[in-house]
Amino acid sequence: MRWKEQLLRLTPYQPGRSIDAVKKQFNLEKIVKLASNENPFGCSTGVSTALQSNLSSLAIYPDGYATQLREKLAEFLGINEEELILGNGSDNLIQIISRSLLHPNASTIMATPSFSQYKHNAIIEGAVIKELPLINGEHNLDEMLAAIDEQTNVIWVCSPNNPTATYIPENKLIPFLDKVPPHILVVLDEAYYEYVVAEDYYDSINLTRKYENLIVLRTFSKIYGMAGLRVGYGVANRTIIKALEPAREPFNANSLGQLAAIAAINDQEFVEVCKEKNRQGLTQFYDFCEQNQLDYYPSQTNFILIDFKIDGDKVFQYLLEKGFIVRSGKALGFPTAVRVTVGSFEENVGVLQALSDFLKEN
Numbered sequence: 001m002r003w004k005e006q007l008l009r010l011t012p013y014q015p016g017r018s019i020d021a022v023k024k025q026f027n028l029e030k031i032v033k034l035a036s037n038e039n040p041f042g043c044s045t046g047v048s049t050a051l052q053s054n055l056s057s058l059a060i061y062p063d064g065y066a067t068q069l070r071e072k073l074a075e076f077l078g079i080n081e082e083e084l085i086l087g088n089g090s091d092n093l094i095q096i097i098s099r100s101l102l103h104p105n106a107s108t109i110m111a112t113p114s115f116s117q118y119k120h121n122a123i124i125e126g127a128v129i130k131e132l133p134l135i136n137g138e139h140n141l142d143e144m145l146a147a148i149d150e151q152t153n154v155i156w157v158c159s160p161n162n163p164t165a166t167y168i169p170e171n172k173l174i175p176f177l178d179k180v181p182p183h184i185l186v187v188l189d190e191a192y193y194e195y196v197v198a199e200d201y202y203d204s205i206n207l208t209r210k211y212e213n214l215i216v217l218r219t220f221s222k223i224y225g226m227a228g229l230r231v232g233y234g235v236a237n238r239t240i241i242k243a244l245e246p247a248r249e250p251f252n253a254n255s256l257g258q259l260a261a262i263a264a265i266n267d268q269e270f271v272e273v274c275k276e277k278n279r280q281g282l283t284q285f286y287d288f289c290e291q292n293q294l295d296y297y298p299s300q301t302n303f304i305l306i307d308f309k310i311d312g313d314k315v316f317q318y319l320l321e322k323g324f325i326v327r328s329g330k331a332l333g334f335p336t337a338v339r340v341t342v343g344s345f346e347e348n349v350g351v352l353q354a355l356s357d358f359l360k361e362n
């Protein structure tokens with residue numbers, strides 16, 4: 001078959017190791033998965049209640065317009081219903097945007113290391129990819145601006161950034177947005193938005209009003225604890241949404257996901273509790289790093305990237321055999337680091353004890 005040439009160079013996304021696979025391999029009873037930035041506290045009880053009472057309608061296609069969720073989200077965010085696009089996770093929105101704007105005669109700009117799916121989708125579309133290295137874990141917005149050329153169609157900005165957990169302060173984002181030509185779409189991926197505590201963070205939804213070339217991506221996979229249900233959304237002005245809609249699969253947000261997301265929005269107390277516990281959890285990691293003189297980036301997310309100054313795969317493997325699945329920095333562009341999701345208090349104690357043991361033995 002005559003596959004697209006660019007597909008032959010790609011490997012599928014490598015997910016964090018599954019709990020079952022690790023249990024089997026190392027004959028372990030209990031596994032703690034801190035690899036994919038999932039919420040260790042699960043999701044709101046309102047979500048499970050909503051799902052259980054709606055299991056009878058699974059033979060029916062989802063509402064392709066996600067009417068109820070759309071209304072809920074619009075009200076919650078203080079925007080118009082036409083300023084929203086729903087996704088089968090925000091991964092799906094990255095794909096829709098790429099499909100809509102990228103092609104072999106287009107170029108696209110992104111930071112590196114950053115979230116892998118921007119590049120992955122850009123490769124599939126055959127676009128010219130310009131990756132600008134982070135400085136100190138942060139986007140080099142000046143260099144990203146300087147990389148703009150005649151063909152540039154999309155600029156990807158991940159804030160807070162995965163895998164560094166750093167964010168872009170308002171006083172850097174605004175001048176950047178001011179300088180991007182209006183025909184170039186800026187994608188602001190805020191998968192960790194709800195975890196942010198920095199006071200100089202910007203109001204991204206408001207910015208979509210001012211900047212007609214900005215789309216903000218958010219997800220129910222992280223703080224809302226619904227990664228398995230696959231719901232994400234994009235916020236932008238009507239013109240952008242209208243242009244993207246034909247590239248969206250008609251039923252990309254599934255029925256249960258839609259219901260669950262409504263219930264999840266209704267429980268902001270759950271979100272607040274998770275945010276607070278996450279900040280406390282991060283202090284456990286900060287203390288550990290300071291005690292052991294390990295470098296890390298201060299986090300605005302529910303994960304932390306820690307530099308062990310040795311092969312990250314070695315740290316990863318050690319933890320795996322003790323029943324902790326984390327992410328080696330090697331595949332993430334930080335070969336001597338590991339990325340650890342902040343777990344519950346006890347899970348953090350466990351993984352940090354294992355890391356202490358590792359440091360003693362190595």
Ligand SMILES: *Cc1c(COP(=O)(O)O)cnc(C)c1O
Pocket residue numbers: 037088089090091092115158161162189191218219220221227230231232
């Ligand atoms: C987890 C993550 C996503 C994808 O989230 P889904 O909504 O589950 O597809 C997108 N961007 C970043 C930066 C992420 O870390």
